[in-house]
Amino acid sequence: MRKFTGDRLLFATHNKGKLEEMRALLAPFGITVLSNDDFGLPEPEETETTFVGNARIKAHAAAKATGLPALSDDSGIEVDALDGAPGVYTADWAETPTGRDFTLAMTRTWDACEKIAAPLPRRARFRSTLVLAWPDGHDEVFEGKAEGQLVWPMRGAHGHGYDPMFQPEGYDITFAEMDPAKKNQISHRADAFRKLVQCFEAKMARQNISGGSPYEPKLGYSRAVVQGGWCFVAGTTGADPVSKAFPDSVLDQARNTLATIKAVLEGAGFSMADVVRANYVITDAAYVEEIIPALSKTFGEIRPAAMMIVAGLVNPAMKIEIEVTAFKG
Numbered sequence: 614m615r616k617f618t619g620d621r622l623l624f625a626t627h628n629k630g631k632l633e634e635m636r637a638l639l640a641p642f643g644i645t646v647l648s649n650d651d652f653g654l655p656e657p658e659e660t661e662t663t664f665v666g667n668a669r670i671k672a673h674a675a676a677k678a679t680g681l682p683a684l685s686d687d688s689g690i691e692v693d694a695l696d697g698a699p700g701v702y703t704a705d706w707a708e709t710p711t712g713r714d715f716t717l718a719m720t721r722t723w724d725a726c727e728k729i730a731a732p733l734p735r736r737a738r739f740r741s742t743l744v745l746a747w748p749d750g751h752d753e754v755f756e757g758k759a760e761g762q763l764v765w766p767m768r769g770a771h772g773h774g775y776d777p778m779f780q781p782e783g784y785d786i787t788f789a790e791m792d793p794a795k796k797n798q799i800s801h802r803a804d805a806f807r808k809l810v811q812c813f814e815a816k817m818a819r820q821n822i823s824g825g826s827p828y829e830p831k832l833g834y835s836r837a838v839v840q841g842g843w844c845f846v847a848g849t850t851g852a853d854p855v856s857k858a859f860p861d862s863v864l865d866q867a868r869n870t871l872a873t874i875k876a877v878l879e880g881a882g883f884s885m886a887d888v889v890r891a892n893y894v895i896t897d898a899a900y901v902e903e904i905i906p907a908l909s910k911t912f913g914e915i916r917p918a919a920m921m922i923v924a925g926l927v928n929p930a931m932k933i934e935i936e937v938t939a940f941k942g
């Protein structure tokens with residue numbers, strides 16, 4: 614697979630909703646995302662009968678016109694009861710003489726199901742095909758999907774296109790009712806994007822996060838380092854956040870430590886639920902029993918792979934130090 618090594622990528626779409634989603638997905642990679650609007654590129658005719666065919670038309674036309682690597686998305690919704698329609702023609706179902714009307718398109722889709730008395734639930738999936746094309750004609754293809762069902766009436770005001778009538782599997786809200794960041798984790802486009810990320814391996818911008826400690830430059834470390842989908846949080850101890858003193862109780866130190874780690878992770882765009890590994894150092898084996906309430910409350914459901922060591926720490930007032938690693942796929 615050819616790797617993307619540049620700094621600028623053109624996302625060849627005329628769809629503002631797609632552009633917003635793709636900008637958010639590409640944000641961690643330190644790539645400047647340009648759009649068709651930056652170049653005034655015309656919307657090429659999508660004459661193929663497959664997602665990949667149309668995605669190739671869009672990506673190659675843009676790469677050729679600008680001399681930049683260009684990414685395109687061709688997507689649509691497939692309804693099982695309609696033998697996969699509207700599918701590749703999803704945008705066409707919205708066409709009117711005065712522009713695209715997605716309320717009309719969704720009404721047409723639901724009416725087509727009603728007409729044949731399609732049984733409920735009306736299973737459907739969004740598909741997205743991403744094509745990354747280079748000006749020399751090479752391309753890479755990535756496919757994604759999101760399973761779900763059609764719902765009626767339309768619900769929600771976020772998103773774009775057919776989002777108000779699509780309820781993804783495992784949720785009781787539509788894509789249009791969902792927080793856009795959540796949609797961007799589970800959508801067909803996000804699914805395809807996770808495969809595309811292999812092309813950016815060399816590009817995953819590293820970010821050192823400082824906690825402001827004067828020891829960081831002296832000892833040469835960061836409170837956390839984010840690299841791609843990973844966040845490595847440094848060993849963290851349990852001083853009181855206001856007085857900076859270490860409480861006597863190891864349980865209180867554990868709680869302070871976990872609160873600091875949570876704040877660091879959230880500041881880096883991760884959450885405690887993303888923690889895949891936790892390493893603990895305690896200064897006395899007897900502390901294990903004492904810290905159980907803090908550990909089970911925080912990690913009882915998340916269950917990272919863990920190790921606990923009994924050893925000395927740099928300051929005798931410190932009774933526990935914790936480091937975690939988080940991963941966001």
Ligand SMILES: O=P(O)(O)OP(=O)(O)OP(=O)(O)OC[C@H]1O[C@@H](n2cnc3c(O)ncnc32)[C@H](O)[C@@H]1O
Nearest residue numbers: 626627628686687688689690703704773774775776
């Ligand atoms: O071709 P470009 O310029 O990228 O933009 P487009 O909107 O024409 O995009 P497509 O040709 O790929 O058509 C995809 C259709 O599927 C709809 N669609 C695709 N992804 C969607 C999503 O995440 N949510 C809702 N509708 C979506 C979208 O509204 C379009 O009508």
Ligand SMILES: [Mg+2]
Nearest residue numbers: 627659687704
């Ligand atoms: Mg289109």
